[in-house]
Structures are given as structure tokens and as C-alpha cells.
Amino acid sequence: MSKFKKSLFNPETLQIEVVPYSVVDYVWWSLRNVGWIVLVGTGSVLLFDIAFDSPKDRAQAREIAFLEGQVLSFENDIHEIEGVLENIEVRDDAIYRTLFGTDPYPEYRRNPGIGGADRNRVLRGYEHTEDVANLSVRVSEVQRRLVAQSRSFDEVMELATTHEERLHSIPAIQPVRNDDLKRMASGWGNRFHPIxxxxxxxxxMDFSAPTGTEIFATGDGVVVKVRRSYTGYGRHIVIRHGFGYETLYAHMSKTLVSKGQKVKRGETIGLVGNTGTSVAPHLHYEVSKDGKKVNPAHYYFNDLSPEQYELLLQNAEVAHQSFD
Ligand SMILES: [Zn+2]
Known part of the structure; x- marks a missing residue:
């Protein structure tokens, strides 16, 4: 006998009869119950999901929070590194390079710029793209600046090891004795040509002095030219000092050194005269740096006080006519 029964209205007898479940009834009953279970079950899971994160979600959320914390911490680190690096760069230019009398390390070598392809292509399209891409750019920038800084220090090292030699080689005194600074006849710049x-x-620069006055080498070096000419510079000498410096001494009456001879600063190399294109006995003196003529006045730092230097520049400016 079946446990399940159902009431049915019999139209023939006009009675309500209780009959047992047929197979079809059992199937329907089962399907109905399964439907409810599925409905309630799914509903519960959805509600639970909305109300509570799954353990996996929580683990991921923790990981994202951790990574965000790391990005922030890297940003702080990079910020600190950039600060230290900038300080080193400033000191390099302002102290080391100035100490050795050289130009600041060129900006284009410190910051050549990235340019070209988008280096962060692989990072595009994620929520934290901006942060990570930014970090990546700053890291590669710091790397580049460090390489440049390292090269700069190589140069400073080189300057330091040759510093002594350089100090002796730079043409840093006046080429004739000029204690009262009265010998300065004409300086660098536009002058009325006497001839x-x-x-x-x-x-x-022209130093007026009697014929026979001693002329000094203004820095250590090697005599690379001894010429006697009836025009232009007349009897003249060129000394190569190294480090890009050369000096020229013109219109001499006599040369006292020969080509290839090594000379020291202050050594007598010849005597003042009036040879070549010259209107009166004087020394015409030139300084070249890296093949370009420069104002010799900028180099008399060894034998002049600041006041003397001022006076010398004034004297050089006053004269409107060169002796050539
Ligand atoms: Zn001159």
C-alpha cells in the first residue's frame, strides 16, 4: 500500500473519494520538491554571497591591499633615492667640478629623455596601471641618472689625479714683470689698429716694455713654435701647456728657447722687442683654450690680488689703441 493518498471528486458518484498516488503523481511530487530545494538553495547562496565575501575573495582583497601598500612604500623609497641623488648631482656640479675648474656635467647627459616607444605598454589596462607605470618610469630615470653620475665622477677622479699638473700648466701669471700694473697697454676687444x-x-693683451725686458712662460709646457717673421707676430713663440691651453708671445727681439724644449712657469723664454707689425717695443700675448683665443686677463689669478686685478682690467679698457 502506498503511504501517499489524494482526494478526488468523482463526477459519476458525486462523491469525494480518497485514492492512492499513481506513479505519475509520485513523479510530479518529486519534481515539485526538487524545484523548491533548488530555488531556496540558490536563493540562500546568492544572499550569502551578497552578505559575506568568500574566503577566496577575502584572500584576494588582502593581497591587493598588501600590494597597494608595497607600491606606496616603493614610492616613498624612490622619493628618498631621488632626493639623495639630486643632492649628489648638485654637490658634483657646485663643489667637485668647480674645485677643479671644469664645467658642470651637461644636463643633456644627465637627462637624455626617454622618447620613442611606450615602455609601459604591458602595464596598460589595469586598475593600478597609473601607479605602477609611474613607479617604473621613476626607477628607470633614477637608473639613468646614476649611470650619468657615475661617469661624471670618473671625470672628477681624472681631474683630481691630474689636478696638480693642471695647476702648474694653466697660464696663470702675467708674461712680464708688472708690479705696478703700468705695463698694460691694451687689452682684449675692439681696438684701433695702429697701422x-x-x-x-x-x-x-699688449704689455708695453723697453726692448730687452724679460718675457716669462706663464705656465709649464712645451715650446711648439719658434718663428722669426718680418710681418704679423714678428719673432714669436708658442707654448703648449696641455689641457687645451696654448700661449703665444709676439714681437720679441730675441728668443731664448728652442722648439721641443720643456719650460716651467716663470722661466725666461725671450726678450721684448719691436719685430713684425708693431709700432713700439711691446709684448703681444695671447691665450688659447681648446683652439679658441680667450681673454688672457681671465687667467692672471696666480699673481694678482682682486684689487690689482680690477686695476689691470681698468687699464686694459682705457687704452683705445693696440700696439698690435
Ligand atoms: Zn697686441
Whole structure:
């Protein structure tokens, strides 16, 4: 006998009869119950999911929070490293390079710029793209600046080891004895040419002195030219000092050194005269740095006080005509 029964209205007898479940009834009953279970079960899971994170979600959330913390911490580190690096760069330019009398390390070598391809292509399209890409750019920038800084220090090391030699080689005194600074006849700049009678740029300094006055090498070096000419510089000498420096001494009456001879600063190399294109006994003196003529006045730092130097510059400016 079946446990389940159902009531049915019999139209023929007009009675309500209780009959047992057929197989079809059992199937329907089962399907109905399974439906309810599925419905309630799914509903519960959905509600639970909305109300509570799964353990996996929580683990991921913890990991993301951890990574965000790491990015922030790296940002702080990088910020600190950038600060230290900047300080080193400033000290390099302001102290080490100035100490050795050289130019600051060129900016284009410190910051050549990235340019070209998007280096963070692989990082695009994620929620934290901006942060990570930013970090990546800053890290590679610091790397590049460190390499540049390292090269700069190589140069400073080189400057330091040759510093002594450089100090002796730079043409840093006046080429004739000029204690009262009265010998300065004409300086660097536009001057009225005594022979051509036109304004001409005067690429050197003239020291007026009697014929036979001693002329000194202004820095250590090697004599690379000894010439006697009836025009232009007349009897003249060129000394190569190294480190890009050369000096020229013109219109001499006599040369006292020969080509290839090594000379020391202060050594007598010849005597003042009036040879070549010259209107009176004087020394025409030129300084070149890296093949370009420069104002010799900028180099008399060894034998002049600041006040003397001022006076010398004034004297050089006053004269409107060179002796050439
Ligand atoms: Zn001159």
C-alpha cells in the first residue's frame, strides 16, 4: 500500500473519494520538491554571497591591499633615492667640478629623455596601471641618472689625479714683470689698429716694455713654435701647456728657447722687442683654450690680488689703441 493518498471528486458518484498516488503523481511530487530545494538553495547562496565575501575573495582583497601598500612604500623609497641623488648631482656640479675648474656635467647627459616607444605598454589596462607605470618610469630615470653620475665622477677622479699638473700648466701669471700694473697697454676687444688705422678685434693683451725686458712662460709646457717673421707676430713663440691651453708671445727681439724644449712657469723664454707689425717695443700675448683665443686677463689669478686685478682690467679698457 502506498503511504501517499489524494482526494478526488468523482463526477459519476458525486462523491469525494480518497485514492492512492499513481506513479505519475509520485513523479510530479518529486519534481515539485526538487524545484523548491533548488530555488531556496540558490536563493540562500546568492544572499550569502551578497552578505559575506568568500574566503577566496577575502584572500584576494588582502593581497591587493598588501600590494597597494608595497607600491606606496616603493614610492616613498624612490622619493628618498631621488632626493639623495639630486643632492649628489648638485654637490658634483657646485663643489667637485668647480674645485677643479671644469664645467658642470651637461644636463643633456644627465637627462637624455626617454622618447620613442611606450615602455609601459604591458602595464596598460589595469586598475593600478597609473601607479605602477609611474613607479617604473621613476626607477628607470633614477637608473639613468646614476649611470650619468657615475661617469661624471670618473671625470672628477681624472681631474683630481691630474689636478696638480693642471695647476702648474694653466697660464696663470702675467708674461712680464708688472708690479705696478703700468705695463698694460691694451687689452682684449675692439681696438684701433695702429697701422691699418681701422677698428679691429684685438685677440690678446699688449704689455708695453723697453726692448730687452724679460718675457716669462706663464705656465709649464712645451715650446711648439719658434718663428722669426718680418710681418704679423714678428719673432714669436708658442707654448703648449696641455689641457687645451696654448700661449703665444709676439714681437720679441730675441728668443731664448728652442722648439721641443720643456719650460716651467716663470722661466725666461725671450726678450721684448719691436719685430713684425708693431709700432713700439711691446709684448703681444695671447691665450688659447681648446683652439679658441680667450681673454688672457681671465687667467692672471696666480699673481694678482682682486684689487690689482680690477686695476689691470681698468687699464686694459682705457687704452683705445693696440700696439698690435
Ligand atoms: Zn697686441
Amino acid at each position: 691699418y688705422k681701422v677698428m679691429k678685434f684685438h685677440y690678446g
